[in-house]
Amino acid sequence: MKADPASPAGSADTLSQQRPLGDRGFQLLALASGLLVLVILVLIAVTTSQQAASWFSTEGLKIFTNNWDPATNHFGALSFIYGTALTALIAVIIAVPVSVGIALLLTQVVPYRWSRPIVYVVDLLAVVPSVVWGLWGILVFAPWIQHIYASIASGVGGIPVLGALFGPPTSGPSFFTAGIILAFMITPIVTSLSREVIATVPQIDKEGAYALGATRWEMITGAVWPHSQGGVVGAVLLGLGRAMGETIAAALVIGSASNVITTHLFVPGYNMPAVIANQFGEASGVFRSALMGLGVLLFVFTIIINVLARGIVERSARRKRGA
Amino acid sequence: MRLRYRKQAAAAGVAVVALTLALGACSSSSSSSAPSGGSSGSSSPAGGSTANLSGTLNGSGSSFQLSFQQAAIQAFKSVQSGMTVNYGGGGSGKGRTDLAAGTVNFAGSDSPIPDKEKANFNGKTVLYFPVVIGPITLSYNLSGVSNLKLDPTVIADIFDGKITTWNDPAIKAINSGASLPSTAIKLAVRSDSSGTTANFSNFLVEGAGSAWTLGTSSTINWPKTAQAGNGNGGVAQIVKSTPGAIGYVDYADAKASSLTFASVKNQAGSYIAPSIDSATAACQNATVKPDLTFSCIWTPGAQSYPITYQSWDLVYQSQSSTNTAAMLKAYIGYLIGDGQKLLPTLNYAPLPSNIQQQAQAQLSKIGS
Numbered sequence: 001m002k003a004d005p006a007s008p009a010g011s012a013d014t015l016s017q018q019r020p021l022g023d024r025g026f027q028l029l030a031l032a033s034g035l036l037v038l039v040i041l042v043l044i045a046v047t048t049s050q051q052a053a054s055w056f057s058t059e060g061l062k063i064f065t066n067n068w069d070p071a072t073n074h075f076g077a078l079s080f081i082y083g084t085a086l087t088a089l090i091a092v093i094i095a096v097p098v099s100v101g102i103a104l105l106l107t108q109v110v111p112y113r114w115s116r117p118i119v120y121v122v123d124l125l126a127v128v129p130s131v132v133w134g135l136w137g138i139l140v141f142a143p144w145i146q147h148i149y150a151s152i153a154s155g156v157g158g159i160p161v162l163g164a165l166f167g168p169p170t171s172g173p174s175f176f177t178a179g180i181i182l183a184f185m186i187t188p189i190v191t192s193l194s195r196e197v198i199a200t201v202p203q204i205d206k207e208g209a210y211a212l213g214a215t216r217w218e219m220i221t222g223a224v225w226p227h228s229q230g231g232v233v234g235a236v237l238l239g240l241g242r243a244m245g246e247t248i249a250a251a252l253v254i255g256s257a258s259n260v261i262t263t264h265l266f267v268p269g270y271n272m273p274a275v276i277a278n279q280f281g282e283a284s285g286v287f288r289s290a291l292m293g294l295g296v297l298l299f300v301f302t303i304i305i306n307v308l309a310r311g312i313v314e315r316s317a318r319r320k321r322g323a
Numbered sequence: 324m325r326l327r328y329r330k331q332a333a334a335a336g337v338a339v340v341a342l343t344l345a346l347g348a349c350s351s352s353s354s355s356s357a358p359s360g361g362s363s364g365s366s367s368p369a370g371g372s373t374a375n376l377s378g379t380l381n382g383s384g385s386s387f388q389l390s391f392q393q394a395a396i397q398a399f400k401s402v403q404s405g406m407t408v409n410y411g412g413g414g415s416g417k418g419r420t421d422l423a424a425g426t427v428n429f430a431g432s433d434s435p436i437p438d439k440e441k442a443n444f445n446g447k448t449v450l451y452f453p454v455v456i457g458p459i460t461l462s463y464n465l466s467g468v469s470n471l472k473l474d475p476t477v478i479a480d481i482f483d484g485k486i487t488t489w490n491d492p493a494i495k496a497i498n499s500g501a502s503l504p505s506t507a508i509k510l511a512v513r514s515d516s517s518g519t520t521a522n523f524s525n526f527l528v529e530g531a532g533s534a535w536t537l538g539t540s541s542t543i544n545w546p547k548t549a550q551a552g553n554g555n556g557g558v559a560q561i562v563k564s565t566p567g568a569i570g571y572v573d574y575a576d577a578k579a580s581s582l583t584f585a586s587v588k589n590q591a592g593s594y595i596a597p598s599i600d601s602a603t604a605a606c607q608n609a610t611v612k613p614d615l616t617f618s619c620i621w622t623p624g625a626q627s628y629p630i631t632y633q634s635w636d637l638v639y640q641s642q643s644s645t646n647t648a649a650m651l652k653a654y655i656g657y658l659i660g661d662g663q664k665l666l667p668t669l670n671y672a673p674l675p676s677n678i679q680q681q682a683q684a685q686l687s688k689i690g691s
Contacts, residue, residue: 070516071524071538143564171550256514256551258544268551278553281386281414282516282541285439288416 045299052293058286063293068258070279075290079259081297083175083271084244087254090179090265091243095187096236102187103194103232108220119195126188134252137181142172142253149174149266170266173255178271181249186239193238197231197313198224230316237309241302247273272298376650377405384411384418384431386554387518388634390575390669391455392431395662402661403653415518415634416541422449422637428651430637433518435616448640450689451615452682454658456606456633457671458597459523460577460584462562463569465489468501474588475530475621475629481508481569482527483537484546489567497588511561511570514551516541522620522632523571529621530590530629556580571630574602575670589629590621601628602672615681631672640688648691656686 055063055075065076102122106115149170156162201224209219255268256278262269272294280291382392392410399408410431413421418430423443436449461473468489473481477493480486486493490503513520524539537543545551550565552558555576562568563580574597577584586594595601605627606619619631636655642648659682663673674682 069538069544070542071540071544169548173550251514252553257547257549260547267547278514279516279542280416282416282518282521284416284419284437287542 048292048296052296055289055293066259070287079261080272080275082261083269086175087178087271088240088243091182092240094183099187099190100194102191103198107198122191131248133181134249137253142177146172164263171268173253173268174266175269176265178250178254182243186243190235190239193235194232197228201227231313234309234313241305245302247277250274251277375405376403378650379407380650381427382410382429383413383421383427385415385433385634386412387433388431394665399657433634449637450640451635452655453635455671456602458574458602458628459571459630460574460597462572462577462582462584464562471585472497472594473585476534479527479531479535506567509565509568510549511558511568512545512549512551514553526620526630578670587629589627590623591625593625595628597628599672602631603675605631607675642691645691648689652686652689
């Protein structure tokens, strides 16, 4: 009956008999903490939905129209949903090749001694506060890049597809600038997650590829990528989720123009977190409820993306472990 | 074995006790509503400027009032050293919400409580104390043109995108002496919602009538070509750095950025430049309702600057404690009395004497 000192305190026969007070107390504390997190999440969802209820009931399906005009009490948020998707997409398209490239570089190419300082520097990007990114973006980056936009636009003006994307008019604060700043902000996360996943590829597979005469690139595509693709996709989705929710940086550099749905990337626009941050101060009544509703929508989208990401990472990790 | 279990039990117990204390502290601080002030204060029934009051007053709301409140709070310390006043800013909407929820003692608001918010106040009477007025300038960046004149219809057409170049015939017609270039007009507007936008658009509704189609609100859908800046400072920066730009900026921020601003035609037909005197003149001619709400936008009077706006401090007529009532009378009395002397140095305009007297008379209504 007495527990064997060498076996852990949670061994089966001890558990079934009188449980020591410390164990029970700890289990309760851990359970309470876990439940607390769940409760808080549910409470946030419920209370914000309550605040948003009057917007949903007043506008109904018109919340998906492109007409946001507080002066005339119209609150159709389509342009903000579009802006959120567009800026997040631009951020991911710019950040993912860079991040996966850095991850591959650090794990496959660079000797271990040099990889640690590079990892350190990349992680420093994550330390920069969002508001500092926004201030740098609006005061330094946007004025500098608007000349580049102007020259690109004058160059591609007439060409069919490129002109629609990169043609005039142009502006420093714009969808594209917001996308670039967001790309800077999500690079550290995607890099570090990809690096961890790629580093778990079994050495034996890589050596096998080399033994068969593969070049380094063929080894990467043939041995590394099949193992790590799930994890990297998961990392990309997590980066996407973060890019969708970044508020202050986007609010400062996106240009603050409502009701803009266009293929032109160099024009000022708006996205959901930015409009909430900018317009909440003086909002009241249905206007405030509409902004809360945008928050609920954003909450739902980012939860979906994060759950998807975790699912993909888990499934690929399980597959890797099983294999 | 007993020793090992005792240690685990002690560790778990300490953790549970710490968690309980933390939760208890959080819940007790959230259950307290507006601070009711210190218990050691003595309040004189005459609204004591001589009595020594002590305690804390909390306010929030209009950012238009923010620099005035900050200066007044500092100066007020020498009048009542035992009192602490905090003003949190955050926008008029937030101020009114906080007052309705009871988390502040007074709220700064650039507009009277809108009808849809009245229900939040549960029928309690709210007193309006006007505290500060100020002009909104039309600041522009056009080299060689220093005395631009504008009238409401032209301003409306500029800001909804109908007039796109500086040498447009409509602008030339009222500025016969100036040489206007063919530069494109670049609009500078607010990206965040603001009382300044609400009052500027209100001026356009009143002064330009049907020529202005975008309505009035703290957020307006400006033309797509407009550049948006954050706060009055952001708009000032856009105007300052963009040749050909025109934007609406608070007088205080326009002076701080050394911007050039236009003279605007008022209801009497004169072109008046924004200044402290023309703002006070505008409010002198405003129609003041019995509850002390009024609008200085587009008022009659030859010297009135037509884009002048005002801000009030809102307090409940009946306070929960005599000490809070006394503190509010002291602080608000200061704001509308001696504190008005601080305004010109901050580039705001003091209340005209008729409004100031009515506000001072209303002070005695704050009771408990």
